[in-house]
Amino acid sequence: MKPIKIPEHYNYVAAFLTLACNLKCSYCINHFGKNGFEKKHLTGEEWVRGLNRIISRDDLPLTLQGGEPSLHKDFIYILNNLKPELHIDILTNLQFDIERFIKEVDPKRLKRNAPYASIRVSYHPEQMELDPLVKKVLRMQDAGFSIGIWGVLHPSQDRIVREAQEKCAKIGIDFRFKEFLGECDGKMYGTFKYEGACDRKFEEKVLCKTTELIMGGGGGVYKCHSDLYEGREPVGNITDPAFELEDIYRICDVYGRCNPCDIKVKTNRFQQFGHTSVDIKEIPGGFKVKSLCEIS
Ligand code: SF4
Ligand code: SF4
Structure with a gap:
């Protein structure tokens, strides 16, 4: 299998192990557009073979996410079999058996020199209680994991999330806010x-043109989050031995159905503000794309 070399200017590498989730947040960004994502799931072995082709940089981890990534039946196998050169981050709602996780995963595998925690737990007050979540996070911290909580500042829960942040700060948990999109x-x-x-x-x-490697549950590589969530044709698949990452502009027929994750002005991996995941331009003579801010 050919190695998959991540281009120098890429800012994110994500494997959406599954888009299934055990919670049902009303504002879930995965359901922003038409639901149509591919239901196929690679096995743990297929994921490991495909992901171990990736050659990334020290400052660019592979993020395992979803949906809820721990719902993949081989979640721990995947974690424990990725090559050590790949740094790993996890986005999770932490609704899994943490004692098994602590027993089977080495905390050093999920630790690197970064300005934020490797395990990023999402707090959703409409779906979970804060206290049991805090208890689990403290237990994982004590076991040596790099872990923090992120709360979405949705208008309906702004106050609750801010209060949770204050509470967590007092007991030594890194709690950060996420802008609602x-x-x-x-x-x-x-x-x-x-x-x-x-x-x-x-x-x-x-x-x-994207600056992210986005892989769906079936190993498909997508132009953007919208293509992943709405189930459009991927540009390739990490299980295809001939697959190579092409850093090019591609034609898209559905500009106007982009996902906020792709178009949002945000911080890059250096925590610098002013980055967008995709760069969009018009086809000569075609629809005029209007950029609202000249940020690259
Ligand atoms: S936990 Fe995350 S993926 Fe699951 S429903 Fe809530 S926002 Fe969506
Ligand atoms: S224009 Fe929008 S929908 Fe099309 S590929 Fe780019 S981000 Fe995705």
């Missing part, structure tokens, strides 16, 4: 780079 009461939240891109009011043909 998406629609609430008819208002769109988030700072987006391209006009109308996430409004779902038109579908236009443009050229789009």
Whole structure:
């Protein structure tokens, strides 16, 4: 199998082990567009073979996420069999058996020199109690894991999340806020780079280039989060021995149905603000793409 070399300017490498989740948050970004994601799941062995082809940098981890990644039946096998050169981060709601995790996973495997925790736990007050979550996080911290909590500042839970942050800060848990992206009461939240891109009011043909390697549950490599969540054709598959990452602009027919994760102006891996996951430009003579801020 050919190695998959991550281009120097890429900012994110993510394996969505499964898009299934054991919670049902009303604002879940995975369901921003039409639900249509591919239901196929690679086995743990297939994931390990595919992911171990990746050659990344020291400062660019592979993030295992979902949905809820721990729902993959081989979650721990995958973690324990990825090559040591690949740093691993996990995004999780922590609704899994942490005692088994502590017993079977070496905390050193999930630790690196970074300004944020390797295990990033999402706190969703509409779906979970804070106290049991805090207890689990403290237990994982005591066992040596690099772990922190992130709370989404959704308008309906802003106060609760801020209070949770204060409580966690007092007991030594790193608790950070995540901007809410998406629609609430008819208002769109988030700072987006391209006009109308996430409004779902038109579908236009443009050229789009990503800075992220996004892999879906079946190993498919997608141009963007919208393609992943809405089940559009992937550009390749990490289980294909001939697959190579091409750092190019690709034609997209559905500009206007972008996901906020792709278009949002955000911080990159150096925690510097002003990055967007994709760069979009018009096809000569085609639909005019309007950039709302000149940030690269
Ligand atoms: S825990 Fe995350 S993936 Fe699951 S429903 Fe909530 S927001 Fe979505
Ligand atoms: S234009 Fe939008 S929907 Fe199309 S590939 Fe780019 S981010 Fe995805």
